[in-house]
Amino acid sequence: IADVIAVNKADGPHADDARRAARELAGAIRMLRGHGTAWQVPVLTCSATEGTGLDAVWAKVMFHQEQLAADGELERRRQRQQVSWTWRMVRDTLEHDLREHPAVRDLAPEMERAVQAGELTPSLAAKQILDTFRDR
Incomplete structure (x- = not known):
């Protein structure tokens, strides 16, 4: 608020x-x-x-x-904001690296199609994408 x-x-x-x-x-x-x-x-x-x-x-x-x-609350808020920005940058960088990984880029459309068709749960699709990324 x-x-x-x-x-x-x-x-x-x-x-x-x-x-x-x-x-x-x-x-x-x-x-x-x-x-x-x-x-x-x-x-x-x-x-x-x-x-x-x-x-x-x-x-x-x-x-x-x-x-x-x-x-002192202004300084505490700024400190929390700095930490929050740090983790946001980590997430953004990881997501970018993940999406740009060649094997993930090849796999992603099939995972998305399978999830939309109800053939694969989102959690299983995410696991397959992450496993592909980790096996780089």
């Missing part, structure tokens, strides 16, 4: 719709997160066309960032 939510288009004929959407989002977030969390996600309305509400949105974003930095 986002730390701050801005509902745009709060102008002209859409103003009431934007306010209603903001109320509904705020209610849904309260149901999802409960009242036990320290940060209650603010849901604000704004209008990019008229430039209204943007200062309030930015102020909430900056306030939240300052709070996160003050208690």
